Amino acid sequence: MRSILVANPKGGAGKTTFAVNLAAGLASRGAKVALCDLDRQRSALQWLGLRSSSLPGISSVGGDGRGTGGREGSDGWMVVDSPAGLHGKNLAHAVKLAAGVLVPVQPSLFDMAATGEFLSSLMGTLGRKRRSIGIVGMRVDPRTRAAATLEAFLTQFELPVITYLRDTQMYPNAAFAGQSVFDAPEYIAAREIRQWEPVFRWMDDLD
Template sequence: MKNKAKVIVVANTKGGSGKSTLATNIAGYFASCNHSVVLADADPQQSSRMWLSNRPDTVSPIMTWDLQPDLALTARASADTTHLVIDTPAGLSGWRLREVINRADKVVVPILPSLFDIQASNDFLIKLKQLCRELKTDMALVGNRIDARTHSAERLRSFLDTLDLPILSYLRDTQYYLHLAAHGLSMFDITPTKIQKDLDQWQPICQWLHAN
């Protein structure tokens, strides 16, 4: 059963794939559109909650829950919440994965271009694709920390093309994500002068998130 709030799940069984970076920027995007946003951190590392703790009062507010990570996977948003973004832990599988996908409207999977990340993600992506189709949940992929000039970037493109899944964008490897994260900010919280290329890369992601 889907929530009234739109639920976006960011998932990858592989740790260090950029789930928190993607989740915080998705939450930042929805907040910049004046939506009522909750960012639920179900990862024991609590990177998203640390990001929120550094978020200044001068930008669009994003709420969270004071819950243990495992409870954040299943907690329900309040009636006034329009968008719930869930940052999931590495190794998510079994009934927990099924439960969180069942409540999701959309699932976004970030993947790094290293050979190890590609190999580690393959079985998960096949299972997740089957699960999303069974539960009628939209799923899409995002290439993360991509240097288009490298062989690894081309290897990732070739791999993703075999999966028969939407590939929303390839986000470049830039220090702006790290610099903004240290201050609790997303790409959508600052003037676009220096990050227009990055915002352009985010446009297809934002369009997909808004689509029914």
């Protein structure tokens, strides 16, 4: 299984929201998916516990790599949700195991400041593999000044904004039921699902 690490040391950046929707999105596309929760708060696993077995299946893998649910094998994706404040050896270890790292960032002064240092250290760890880092603008409309500010901030790192996910109650509402925007009726979630397309394309292009 190839793994995607979802990381940002800033609390509340949208890591868990992004991770569970990514897992559900991959599952809805027919991929084998496992969710690994490195956060002691276990938010992603809580979400998985609420998920109905009638929805596209996602198994869970512990931080020690041990699985439950029996769907993990050599193919498919493992989506790794990580805690706020992840740094040092633990971060380096998680990054080393990942085929790609996705970093949700909200376009606020405080979020960008906290994320900057992290991006620098991440790029140091990955060196030539920096192509495997992608930014996701979280809770932002791409046509706004906030999005432009985020892009201007990111030019110093030469990292791509893979997509923007807009601020909508659909994310928290779906989470209450162990669901994602991919589990909602298409006529309700079409706009959200379109915003996710570049993420899947980016993953398809990973080495």
